[in-house]
Amino acid sequence: xxxxxxxxxxxxxxxxxxxxxxxxxxxxxxxxxxxxxxxxxxxxxxxxxxxxxxxxxxxxxxxxxxxxxxxxxxxxxxxxxxxxxxxxxxxxxxxxxxxxxxxxxxxxxxxxxxxxxxxxxxxxxxxxxxxxxxxxxxxxxxxxxxxxxxxxxxxxxxxxxxxxxxxxxxxxxxxxxxxxxxxxxxxxxxxxxxxxxxxxxxxxxxxxxxxxxxxxxxxxxxxxxxxxxxxxxxxxxxxxxxxxxxxxxxxxxxxxxxxxxxxxxxxxxxxxxxxxxxxxxxxxxxxxxxxxxxxxxxxxxxxxxxxxxxxxxxxxxxxxxxxxxxxxxxxxxxxxxxxxxxxxxxxxxxxxxxxxxxxxxxxxxxxxxxxxxxxxxxxxxxxxxxxxxxxxxxxxxxxxxxxxxxxxxxxxxxxxxxxxxxxxxxxxxxxxxxxxxxxxxx
Amino acid sequence: xxxxxxxxxxxxxxxxxxxxxxxxxxxxxxxxxxxxxxxxxxxxxxxxxxxxxxxxxxxxxxxxxxxxxxxxxxxxxxxxxxxxxxxxxxxxxxxxxxxxxxxxxxxxxxxxxxxxxxxxxxxxxxxxxxxxxxxxxxxxxxxxxxxxxxxxxxxxxxxxxxxxxxxxxxxxxxxxxxxxxxxxxxxxxxxxxxxxxxxxxxxxxxxxxxxxxxxxxxxxxxxxxxxxxxxxxxxxxxxxxxxxxxxxxxxxxxxxxxxxxxxxxxxxxxxxxxxxxxxxxxxxxxxxxxxxxxxxxxxxxxxxxxxxxxxxxxxxxxxxxxxxxxxxxxxxxxxxxxxxxxxxxxxxxxxxxxxxxxx
Numbered sequence: 001x002x003x004x005x006x007x008x009x010x011x012x013x014x015x016x017x018x019x020x021x022x023x024x025x026x027x028x029x030x031x032x033x034x035x036x037x038x039x040x041x042x043x044x045x046x047x048x049x050x051x052x053x054x055x056x057x058x059x060x061x062x063x064x065x066x067x068x069x070x071x072x073x074x075x076x077x078x079x080x081x082x083x084x085x086x087x088x089x090x091x092x093x094x095x096x097x098x099x100x101x102x103x104x105x106x107x108x109x110x111x112x113x114x115x116x117x118x119x120x121x122x123x124x125x126x127x128x129x130x131x132x133x134x135x136x137x138x139x140x141x142x143x144x145x146x147x148x149x150x151x152x153x154x155x156x157x158x159x160x161x162x163x164x165x166x167x168x169x170x171x172x173x174x175x176x177x178x179x180x181x182x183x184x185x186x187x188x189x190x191x192x193x194x195x196x197x198x199x200x201x202x203x204x205x206x207x208x209x210x211x212x213x214x215x216x217x218x219x220x221x222x223x224x225x226x227x228x229x230x231x232x233x234x235x236x237x238x239x240x241x242x243x244x245x246x247x248x249x250x251x252x253x254x255x256x257x258x259x260x261x262x263x264x265x266x267x268x269x270x271x272x273x274x275x276x277x278x279x280x281x282x283x284x285x286x287x288x289x290x291x292x293x294x295x296x297x298x299x300x301x302x303x304x305x306x307x308x309x310x311x312x313x314x315x316x317x318x319x320x321x322x323x324x325x326x327x328x329x330x331x332x333x334x335x336x337x338x339x340x341x342x343x344x345x346x347x348x349x350x351x352x353x354x355x356x357x358x359x360x361x362x363x364x365x366x367x368x369x370x371x372x373x374x375x376x377x378x379x380x381x382x383x384x385x386x387x388x389x390x391x392x393x394x395x396x397x398x399x400x401x402x403x404x405x406x407x408x409x410x411x412x413x414x415x416x417x418x419x420x421x422x423x424x425x426x427x428x429x430x431x432x433x434x435x436x437x438x439x440x441x442x
Numbered sequence: 443x444x445x446x447x448x449x450x451x452x453x454x455x456x457x458x459x460x461x462x463x464x465x466x467x468x469x470x471x472x473x474x475x476x477x478x479x480x481x482x483x484x485x486x487x488x489x490x491x492x493x494x495x496x497x498x499x500x501x502x503x504x505x506x507x508x509x510x511x512x513x514x515x516x517x518x519x520x521x522x523x524x525x526x527x528x529x530x531x532x533x534x535x536x537x538x539x540x541x542x543x544x545x546x547x548x549x550x551x552x553x554x555x556x557x558x559x560x561x562x563x564x565x566x567x568x569x570x571x572x573x574x575x576x577x578x579x580x581x582x583x584x585x586x587x588x589x590x591x592x593x594x595x596x597x598x599x600x601x602x603x604x605x606x607x608x609x610x611x612x613x614x615x616x617x618x619x620x621x622x623x624x625x626x627x628x629x630x631x632x633x634x635x636x637x638x639x640x641x642x643x644x645x646x647x648x649x650x651x652x653x654x655x656x657x658x659x660x661x662x663x664x665x666x667x668x669x670x671x672x673x674x675x676x677x678x679x680x681x682x683x684x685x686x687x688x689x690x691x692x693x694x695x696x697x698x699x700x701x702x703x704x705x706x707x708x709x710x711x712x713x714x715x716x717x718x719x720x721x722x723x724x725x726x727x728x729x730x731x732x733x734x735x736x737x738x739x740x741x742x743x744x745x746x747x748x749x750x751x752x753x754x755x756x757x758x759x760x761x762x763x764x765x766x767x768x769x770x771x772x773x774x775x776x777x778x779x780x781x782x783x784x785x786x787x788x789x790x791x792x793x794x795x796x797x798x799x800x801x
Contacts, residue, residue: 037757037758039757039758039761040758040761040762040765051757076756076757077756077757077758078757079745079757079758079760079761081761084698084701084702084705084706085497085698085706088493088697088698089493089742089745089746092488092489092492092493093489093493093746106702107604107701107702107705107706110602110604110700110701110702111698111699111700111701114606114607114619114620114699114700115620115699117620118620118621130602131601131602132601132602181591181592182591182603182702182704182705183602183603183604183702183704183705186603187601187602190601209588210705210708211584211709420601423600423601424600424602424606427598427600427606427608428606428607428608428609428619429541429608429609429619430608430609430619430621
């Protein structure tokens with residue numbers, strides 16, 4: 001008992017000291033960026049490559065360019081284990097220091113959204129989180145580029161139509177949605193329901209309880225019975241490799257199974273072995289090492305031994321997605337520096353930078369990302385941009401692009417976003433009205 | 443020398459029966475309350491209050507709830523998190539229906555819904571005991587968690603499927619919602635926990651508590667002595683679930699501030715609270731606080747405290763070290779004292795009484 005009191009006392013004293021200790025570190029000509037990582041826990045399989053990608057891109061910017069316009073970025077990770085409780089701790093810990101909060105889980109984003117509007121800390125939830133937060137008028141502090149789950153669902157329907165040979169061919173077809181039985185998994189349902197009505201296809205739901213992620217046997221029995229023409233997998237973690245394996249076991253044509261972008265890990269597909277060839281997943285970043293930006297990371301970070309990633313893992317899909325997320329952060333810092341004329345920016349400036357973020361083709365080329373991602377533009381009202389995604393196909397060893405980049409059905413998604421944002425704000429009661437002015441450029 | 447009853451004469455039955463018969467104990471409680479009321483909110487940083495103290499108070503309350511059931515009545519439950527969830531969802535529905543009623547009243551009332559559900563799932567306890575009962579309460583955990591996801595009415599048909607905590611005030615000061623300061627939320631938590639602990643203390647020292655303990659020690663003997671098992675066991679389930687429900691409502695409204703509640707009230711939380719009760723000490727209220735401190739405060743303090751002390755630990759490494767240290771400490775304490783931290787505390791006090799002349 002005494003030991004525990006002593007330890008607690010020591011640790012708590014240290015906590016108080018910590019605030020003082022860290023302050024001077026971020027004083028001059030550095031920008032502090034804390035990222036929620038999950039290198040432990042049941043989702044670490046995805047968390048490790050994502051975290052490595054994020055860290056390596058920032059290290060590369062620091063090593064190659066000496067930071068963003070000469071300002072080094074201090075990158076730190078706060079470990080969450082993909083647990084909402086720990087994510088909230090991380091938020092409380094970093095809110096006074098970091099220039100942007102990077103929650104890396106839908107639960108963490110939902111819990112942070114109300115706080116961030118009071119603490120005036122921008123949230124960058126890249127293609128996850130609350131879809132309604134794409135409404136910049138009601139959620140000035142939340143950013144969800146390059147697209148939302150609702151956009152993803154509409155891309156899936158377009159992809160299905162393209163495979164069948166036209167939107168009119170959708171009539172009478174069956175789309176099955178395998179989804180995690182949690183808020184994240186149920187996200188695409190409203191959009192898919194609307195589109196099913198509009199185009200006359202049938203939507204079948206196959207929920208997977210979080211406890212049964214690796215036990216989908218009975219679910220696939222119903223899939224065999226229903227014989228859907230396509231399957232869309234809104235899954236996460238151990239659920240994805242299991243779905244791929246089950247599809248193979250049940251002789252479901254693997255190229256008719258399309259995962260959301262979070263179901264596109266290399267390990268998700270690899271689990272199916274040779275027969276997983278043809279498994280598809282939506283994507284908004286390219287995989288592979290054949291980009292100048294990845295080469296620079298290899299040269300300046302990995303080969304110098306400053307990364308925890310083995311060389312052959314660089315360029316995997318989720319690694320590159322981490323790189324993409326860090327690119328958004330760095331470009332937003334750059335934009336904020338340009339807007340304010342300051343070198344060391346504050347979270348308020350960062351919000352302005354994110355809101356005026358405009359990474360066009362030319363800029364992508366400059367930063368060595370031509371063909372790596374589609375251009376991203378965020379405006380004052382539209383905090384997502386609803387950008388293009390493409391369908392990636394697993395060729396047995398790596399992800400390749402299948403077909404063109406597909407524009408989401410913005411006219412379907414946007415009204416839903418605005419209606420939901422209004423609903424959220426009304427229910428919250430006393431939601432702060434947007435006072436931040438829009439930039440002239442956006 | 444400093445801590446002994448010599449010279450403290452009791453002249454009434456009430457004084458003899460007091461929960462804290464020693465003057466030193468009463469002073470100790472007053473000091474602890476003073477620290478909690480004054481020192482913590484005025485000296486602690488926002489992070490300390492919001493991420494250490496508030497979770498500690500809420501887990502303590504949940505652990506007291508489970509301790510009433512498992513420690514005092516001897517009924518093992520693995521459904522604590524689900525009963526907490528019932529409280530949270532009940533509070534959310536209540537504040538939707540009655541937006542003008544004070545949120546603290548609603549938090550207290552939402553525990554009643556949890557108590558009702560708890561009694562329902564406690565019915566099997568009349569026929570089964572031990573591990574079999576644990577399995578029956580596991581059913582509550584799975585069923586209720588399923589319902590939290592599948593019944594959209596519970597989360598007001600929100601597209602995100604999450605509980606969105608609205609702003610509610612007490613004397614015009616925001617208590618819930620994002621504008622509520624950590625200090626305000628802390629004071630509300632502290633008030634609720636102190637009042638409910640006092641209530642629990644009176645219950646376990648009273649007739650009901652004695653009947654629970656009789657049932658725990660041997661239920662057939664208790665029955666022969668005239669204790670109605672039905673009342674005692676279901677009463678324990680009701681009170682325990684009430685505490686859990688209030689803790690759950692506090693968790694979402696005063697700590698998390700909204701979010702994916704179904705995910706929060708998972709079996710992991712149930713186990714965590716069971717471990718708090720076991721490590722803290724079965725059948726002890728102060729043990730519930732020790733257990734909560736051990737499993738909630740210690741990991742946070744290690745994870746953020748060690749790096750702050752200058753130990754070069756970041757991110758995942760800090761997490762791994764925390765896991766290892768907490769795991770080792772659990773084993774250490776359970777070897778040193780299998781009856782939990784509360785028993786160690788008691789031994790410590792006993793030794794203090796005879797100190798410095800233990801002969």
